[in-house]
Amino acid sequence: MRIGLLTGGGDCPGLNAVIRSVTKSLINLCGAEVIGIEDGFLGLIERRVRPLDWRAVGGILATGGTILGTSNSATPFAWQGQDVSPAVMAYAAELGLDGLVVIGGDGTMTIAERMGRLGLPVVGVPKTIDNDIEGTERSFGFDTAVATVTEALERVQTTGQSHGRVMIVETMGRYAGWIALEAGVAGAADIILIPEAEYDIETVAGVCRERESRQRFTVICIAEGAKPVGGTWTVDRRIETSPDPIRLGGVAHALRAQLQPHLHSEVRATVLGHVQRGGSPTPFDRVLATLYGHHAAHLVRDQQWGQMVTLQGGQLGSIPLNHVAGRNRLVTPTHPLWVCAREIGVSFGELSRP
Secondary structure: OEEEEEEOOOOOOOHHHHHHHHHHHHHHHHOOEEEEEOOOHHHHHHOOEEEEOOOOOOOOOOOOOOOOOOOOOOOOOOEOOEOOHHHHHHHHHHHOOOEEEEEEOHHHHHHHHHHHHOOOOEEEEEEOOOOOOOOOOOOEOHHHHHHHHHHHHHHHHHHHHHHOOEEEEEEOOOOOOHHHHHHHHHOOOOEEEOOOOOEOHHHHHHHHHHHHHHOOOEEEEEEOOOOEOOOOOOEEEEOOOOOOOEEEOOHHHHHHHHHHHHOOOOEEEEEOHHHHOOOOOOHHHHHHHHHHHHHHHHHHHOOOOOEEEEEEOOEEEEEEHHHOOOOOOOOOOOOHHHHHHHHOOOEOOOOOOO
16 A cells, blocks of 8 residues: 655645554554655645655654645646646556555645545644634644744733733634634633634723723734624735635734724734744644544545544544635634633624623
């Protein structure tokens, strides 16, 4: 058996742990030969691969990023304005691939599902710090990102306390608020603004004013996809060659400009950006990534193609890729953490609570 392995989309803590786990499991379970594909689907387009054996994946468990490289703008179906998927399929056949393990987010899974329909057997492993992949309650990389944001919130709080300021911290997450919600609770944010609940600037300002007279400082955790009532996303730039061309960013600065005229306190904004995606994965993410890679190897061995590894109710399983492609998992108002945050006094900037 010869199996290809690639990492697609943005980098993420825990990718190397999956590469290691898939490779070692496939070698042990069925004596497979594993072929690493460089820079995601771009490696299949540009014909760049390398062998992965026991030695190649040694010592990488705690290393951030991906030893294979990745790309978030390479799709065989629209590469430089052309559909090069027939050439990619021909190259996969030339390599003698019996299947492909694809590690990535919803965009990568969408491409993988289309490749599967063309006849390339595929298994997916969910990867994103955003935790927004349909069908799985936890993606590796998320825990590490939450830990990074939580530490940032704790650090800006001491500055806020010392100077009597409103401190805004912007997280990643795209159109889902999982990072901001979990890190906001863990980091004791007073206000958490997420895409799933449009915020009212007067409501946010009111909370800040009340805290000015009582505790002098306010900490706000805002997801990059948050938007005001009747408003739209804050777009940093567009990358037209990417499957998802919109790059969100800068909402913390927009909120600072909106808030400052309403307050006596000075308002400061911090955009964490890519620091959330880098560095060594937490122990939780190392274990989760290892379990995901091992389960993906079992799916390959059992020829359960067209599936993505999932975690539901604490149990590993799988879901058809066509149930994942083109979908996002968002925070719901009834999620226990959202309910808990409200009931311990965290504001979500809403005009009225459901």
